[in-house]
Amino acid sequence: MPFVDGEARDDAWAALEAWLASVRRWQDEEGKSEVSGSPNIVALTGAEGVGKTRLAESWQASLADYPIKIVDDADAYAPLDLFAIINEAITSRQPLVLIGRARPVTWVRDETAPGAPDLISRLASLTRIELEGPDQESIQKALQAGLLQVGLDLPEAQVRQAAHRLCRRFSAVRDVVLSAARLSGSIAAAKPLLEAAIADNPRHCLS
Numbered sequence: 001m002p003f004v005d006g007e008a009r010d011d012a013w014a015a016l017e018a019w020l021a022s023v024r025r026w027q028d029e030e031g032k033s034e035v036s037g038s039p040n041i042v043a044l045t046g047a048e049g050v051g052k053t054r055l056a057e058s059w060q061a062s063l064a065d066y067p068i069k070i071v072d073d074a075d076a077y078a079p080l081d082l083f084a085i086i087n088e089a090i091t092s093r094q095p096l097v098l099i100g101r102a103r104p105v106t107w108v109r110d111e112t113a114p115g116a117p118d119l120i121s122r123l124a125s126l127t128r129i130e131l132e133g134p135d136q137e138s139i140q141k142a143l144q145a146g147l148l149q150v151g152l153d154l155p156e157a158q159v160r161q162a163a164h165r166l167c168r169r170f171s172a173v174r175d176v177v178l179s180a181a182r183l184s185g186s187i188a189a190a191k192p193l194l195e196a197a198i199a200d201n202p203r204h205c206l207s
Contacts (some may be wrong), residue, residue, distance in 0.1 A: 056070050056072075
């Protein structure tokens with residue numbers, strides 16, 4: 001699926017750029033002095049399907065060969081494993097982007113698990129960048145582009161109507177496009193095809 005520009009994406013991109021600039025200044029400090037916290041680690045958060053991973057990967061690709069580690073679904077890691085990843089980044093001073101859905105301190109679901117207290121302390125000190133859901137225009141652009149990718153050049157008016165019925169998540173666009181591609185062999189007209197594709201994905205529909 002194409003990654004479509006939008007205000008939310010632009011804001012998060014700018015925040016990542018500002019964070020990296022501060023990390024570079026920290027890395028260049030004479031004597032590599034120790035500082036409190038973890039300035040080279042950032043948490044990129046947002047609801048499921050808003051495009052966090054695509055944003056992080058696109059941003060990483062724009063940096064040429066600058067080494068940045070990205071850990072997707074960081075909120076699903078066992079406390080000891082995530083704690084080890086964070087400690088490695090602190091020791092190496094390598095920039096690290098942790099991707100998760102909610103506030104980092106909520107990533108630890110069992111506070112009695114091995115390593116949980118120390119991890120919670122680490123997570124509480126992280127810089128956090130929140131990626132908001134895409135706006136309606138971005139959803140429409142993504143839907144149109146996704147349909148074109150699977151060979152469906154449908155009228156803009158029909159695509160716009162369909163986009164207004166979707167939740168503001170790129171995952172909704174992805175699933176509807178996949179359904180439309182699968183159903184297009186038996187449904188030729190644009191409106192019934194899009195209606196069937198939306199009906200095939202009720203969890204992504206607003207109405």
